[in-house]
Amino acid sequence: MHIKTHKGEKPFKCSQCDKGFPNNSTLIRHLRTHSGEKPHRCSYCDKGYSQKNNLTSHLSTHTGEKPFKCSRCDKGFPNNSAFIRHLRTHTGEKPHRCSYCDKGFSQKNDLTIHLRTHTGEKPYKCPQCDERFGYRYQLTQHLRTHSGEKPHRCPYCDKGFFEKSKLTSHLRTHTGEKPFKCSHCDKGFSHRSNLRTHSRTHSGEKPFQCPYCNKGFFEKNKLTRHLRTHTGEKPFKCSQCDKGFSQKHDLTIHLRTHTGEKPLEFIQCDKGFPLKSSPIIHLRTHGGEKPHRCSSCEKGFCQTNELISHLRTQTGEIPFKCSQCDKGFSRKSNLRTHSRTHSGEKPYKCSYCEKVFSCKSNLTTHSRTHTGEKPFHCPYCDKGFSQKNHLISHLRTHTGEKPFKCSQCDKGFSYRSNLRRHTRTHSGEKPSLQ
Template identity: 55%
Template sequence: HMMTHTGETPYQCSQCEKAFSTNSDLTRHMMTHTGETPYQCSQCEKAFSKKSHLTRHMMTHTGETPYQCNQCEKAFSEKSKLTKHMMTHTGETPYQCSQSNKAFSRKSDLAIHMMTHTGETPYQCSQCEKAFSTNSDLTRHMMTHTGDTPYQCSQCEKAFSKKSHLTRHMMTHTGEIPYQCSQCEKAFSKKSDLTRHMMTHTGETPHQCSQCEKAFSRKSDLTRHMMTHTGKIPYQCSQCEKAFSRKSDLTRHMMTHTGETPYQC
């Protein structure tokens, strides 16, 4: 016990630089090298190298959440999860992006954000060519293929595949535009729209082209720009041979065939 006061760690791991104050701690640590997992879950096939890890895992079966947040009603099965959650109340963001000024309260959120810089999209749709940086984004996208729209508007017949889309839609009934720009009089119904708009004031262009020096404030603008390198023009006119990189350009072009003149003097 006195070694906990003196800091003495005589039990040295032969596989790495770590050292421990007790032989039992060294024995448990060695399992990380050997892959030994003697603590078997009685409810499923998982096994663990530490008894404490098994104890935490068992809470996924029992639903036990002993770590209660004192700021809200949420509770957690692990103390570390409560600690991370508390940052949402304190505003602490220790995980700093090395490529921009953004910082996050969770390491996992930083990892996801970094994909906006690397362009990594590991979650591939099995129905089309789209890929996403998070599994939750892929799950929501799959609803565009299945037609699943579980979020029903209580004011009209519209339904949506995403809860956030329903929330935004409800603003068309309430007239709410809660996201106010601090630099001008504009306001937005979506936080993401305000974030993009703010870049017009700051001049921030985080979406960098990998083929040239151009950078853009919006990912969609970068996507369209990349077509100048790839030659891809996906929006094909059904009446003639013309094709366009933007859907809005195709829509305007179609008016030359229909004779439609919506912009009246």
């Protein structure tokens, strides 16, 4: 039997994972990793072990006996094998070598675990669903998905987690800790995955590609949402009318048509905000506060991005270029809207009639044909309009303003259509009758 250890012969095969062993006793010990059998029991606490030498080591926790002393640090050990393993922390010896990559390990158990990265062996099977795992701790964590056990609890809000790493991540929502720093701009993130996504804004990498139109995305969830514009999938269903939506955000807004909820309300104007618009920015419209001022013309703005856009009207800067026609834009949002004239993408869908739009503002205007909303009011007669340009045209009936001038006789008109009709009196053109 001993000769087989030299020959490398392993005639005793495990019926569950096909692993081979040189003798029957080693096979029997291995089978216990599958069956969970622990025949060696502690006489003090009744704890069970699959191997006798593990029980021997455990007994010393009760007796306190540590007869094997290290001559370098005077640390004591309950058995010789533990003592030998400890000595390697001083000598750096790694006698257990991987036959695949020649990596060395000080303990045989560490080599056994490492080998699974090469062989793909998964010896730990879940008794409830038959899923297999390469490591015991993975099985332990998985079993909690069946039992519902969440042993790792947050000391701030008492929320429970299956894994310690998930608790560690959650704690940052309370502490505000952001240990993952961007090497380009020094911005901090609470999760490594968020840093990875952010880094792509510097590198321009878009690893998630749409198989329909080849459009690239920084994040997988952005691709998932985009795919629905092609497939028409609407996984978010309204519980009140069974209407479907492609995005959860759209369902949230739609639900408010049933509840009438406007989460952010203001006393000054009773205006409600169904979306997460900034209440601070809105309050500035009441106070007239415009803290962001242009250094050239002293014009003030409520938001920083409005000032930045305004400055470009003075400098002529158009940093956002279209990759298809080289047209330039001062705002990124304008480039995004323009790009849809090339792609034909219309991501904004009406929740009432399914009509689609390339611009969000066009959807907003269209939605008013369903809701009857007329947010633009005339200060002279209080008449309401669904579009701002309709109000501007109406105001001329009060002010008498005639901004559209005839180039031939200098006559003025309140509406462009009236100027067009007048121009024909000079050209002699007669409009075609349909």
